[in-house]
Amino acid sequence: MIDIAGDGSIQMNIQELATVVQYDIPVKIMILNNQYLGMVRQWQELFYDKRYSYTDMPSVDFVGIAKAYGCRESA
Ligand SMILES: Cc1ncc(C[n+]2csc(CCOP(=O)(O)OP(=O)(O)O)c2C)c(N)n1
Numbered sequence: 001m002i003d004i005a006g007d008g009s010i011q012m013n014i015q016e017l018a019t020v021v022q023y024d025i026p027v028k029i030m031i032l033n034n035q036y037l038g039m040v041r042q043w044q045e046l047f048y049d050k051r052y053s054y055t056d057m058p059s060v061d062f063v064g065i066a067k068a069y070g071c072r073e074s075a
Pocket of ligand 1 (some may be wrong): 040
């Protein structure tokens with residue numbers, strides 16, 4: 001099972017990594033990390049005269065978070 005998610009999307013429900021570990025669910029997660037809430041930012045760009053607000057995000061150590069939940073690293 002493969003989950004392809006944005007860096008914003010995964011952080012909206014990242015606590016489910018606990019569920020993954022609890023039930024030993026075989027899922028690989030691929031994160032497309034552009035450090036933006038991209039879709040929202042695009043609306044601000046196109047429809048709100050480029051008045052960007054709260055759509056840029058800091059760099060996050062996702063592997064570190066996964067390890068903290070007890071996820072295994074795989075090749
Ligand atoms: C629970 C929830 N909150 C807010 C939104 C609104 N929303 C839609 S797309 C989006 C940004 C997603 O960003 P990202 O996953 O990084 O993908 P990108 O658009 O950058 O590729 C947000 C906040 C949502 N869909 N669901």
